[in-house]
Amino acid sequence: MADPFTTLGVAPAFSLDLTQLAQRHRDLSRTLHPDRHAAAPPGERRRALGHAIEVNAAWRTLRDPITRAEALLERLGVPRDERGGPKASPELLMAVMEQREALAEARASGDVERIDALAGAVRQREQETLARLTEAFSRAEGGELDAPRLLSLLGELRFVRRFLDEVGAALDDLS
């Protein structure tokens, strides 16, 4: 797949203005919409459609911090690791395990308030991790690439995401 930053015409960075990016995606999609190319020769129509699909994929990749980080790592030449990066620290694993157990209990007893409290704490952690990741990426852009740190922060973000997905499932269950 083409580099999503290039496709959307934005400078590669972890910290992006998503409102601006959304606008850029809308503008590009409008220009590339098949209706606009209905009268064009088939080759051109196909190209426009292909480009439109690419633009949508690039937008999906960049709006999510996890896939955005993956795209940046690829640009930085950090090889993809099937295991998702370095092993998580014992502290992180302990915290995640405790939170998952607490969530399972709250879900079983239908305690929505508790679930909200757990989710709030984890969202707080997510913000902290995102801030660290932003900093590590800006260092990398400045020539100080610390791949293990980037990968372990990204791993942390995936644990958080997974937890928040479970929160969503639990709340759906109970509503």
Place this chain on the structure above:
Amino acid sequence: MAYSEKVIEHYENPRNVGTLDKDDPNVGTGLVGAPACGDVMRLQIKVGEDGVIQEAKFKTFGCGSAIASSSLATEWITGKTVDEAATIQNSQIAEELSLPPVKIHCSVLAEDAIKSAIADFKQKRAARKALEG
């Protein structure tokens, strides 16, 4: 993606789900996670003076394959010595459960969990032996 029958069987009837007292000197606890997907797995063993694993428990928050891998792991290690248990390879678990390539990491997690529980137990026992002189 379709799960194999064995995975479904373990998922629906997981063996040895639970918790052992992590402060018990005869209990080793392994806590591992998969940064690729956010799964977490805890595997605990209770070891007798003869080095045989008397009891194994697990708790896994993850997909069906991760649950099945840890369930199978506890089944296999119970009754084995810690040294025998340490030789279990993720490929054996993956083969037994017919895991597809994208789920191999679940069996890797289970192998890591066994090894990490054993390491924790050995560390505890060594510390105790050192105290006893």
